Amino acid sequence: MAKFVKDHYGKILIPMVTPFREDDSVDYEKAAALAEFIVQRKKGDTLVLSGTTGEFHTMNFDERVKLFETVKNKVGGRIPLIAGVGAASTIETIKLAKKAEELGFETVMIVAPYYAKPNQEEFYRHFMRVAESVSLNILLYNIPIFVGANLDPATVGRLAKQPNIVGIKEEAELNPKQITAFLNATPEDFIIYNGDDTMILEAYAQGGEKRIGGVISGASHVIGELIRAMIDDFLAGKIQVAAEQQRKIYPLLKIMGQNNRTNPVALWKEALRMYGFDAGYPRGPLSRGTKEEVENVRKVMVSLNLLK
DSSP, rough: OOOOHHHHHOOOOEEEEOOTTTTBBBHHHHHHHHHHHHHTOOSSSSEEEESSTTTTGGOOOOHHHHHHHHHHHHTTTTOOOEEEEOOOOHHHHHHHHHHHHHOOOOEEEEEEOOSSSOOOOHHHHHHHHHHHOSSEEEEEEEEEHHHSSSOHHHHHHHTSSSSSSEEEOOOOTTTTHHHHHHHSSSOOEEEEOOOOGHHHHHHHHHHHEEEEEEEETTTTTHHHHHHHHHHHHHHTTTTHHHHHHHHHHHHHHHHHHGGSSSSSHHHHHHHHHHHTTTOBBOOOOOOOOOOHHHHHHHHHHHHHHHOO
């Protein structure tokens, strides 16, 4: 197992959207082109494949593996890659993790199993079974809004004793101080990634540069440069400058959830299209943005000088 070094993955990890065609099939050619676009534009430091923004939950095993292969073949030597291998069942999670290991990935991210609403002991057994089946570095992924249950700090503390469970992505907005609870429950080399673009500065304020790895940021497909500048200013002690930048980008982050869209991916794909890259369509049941939604997104992008 390669040692997990957070600096290798950088501060901005992009959970890459998965382009789908209008008939709901995966557009692998477009996925490779999007990975290239992100690398060329230096939007982020690492790509996370098959995450929530990648609509992994609508993809089958073979589609996810082919996505791993496609992106790795295209940009694997030029940007670090993390494979999202979480699934509803432990057995499929293990199979995906083993496949990622076979393909040469060093780190995987594993979402807490969804739909089952596991209790804490079930969470623990799930992650431990996966961790013991591979030699990969593992990032836990806590997102109660989709899973229906929270991965509690005490459970994360138990899991952190397993050598290859090295960090966690926390979807922070609904429980902002849980990052501090995770920090207190885990060793000093256990890394916390903020999974919510609205909470970047709040995460760093709790854990500092030592314990916070950065942000796993869907918004960075488009505004990676702005987010990087905000983080750099904050860590350089330019608190007011960073705060003003957060206020500036906040309307764009929030407009992606208009009309009760819990997963903002459909509107980020619309934003990418306006920005100059066609990242395809969401896969059903998610739907394309309406004319009104797209216009609302366009207006905010114009205000950020992303469009004219």
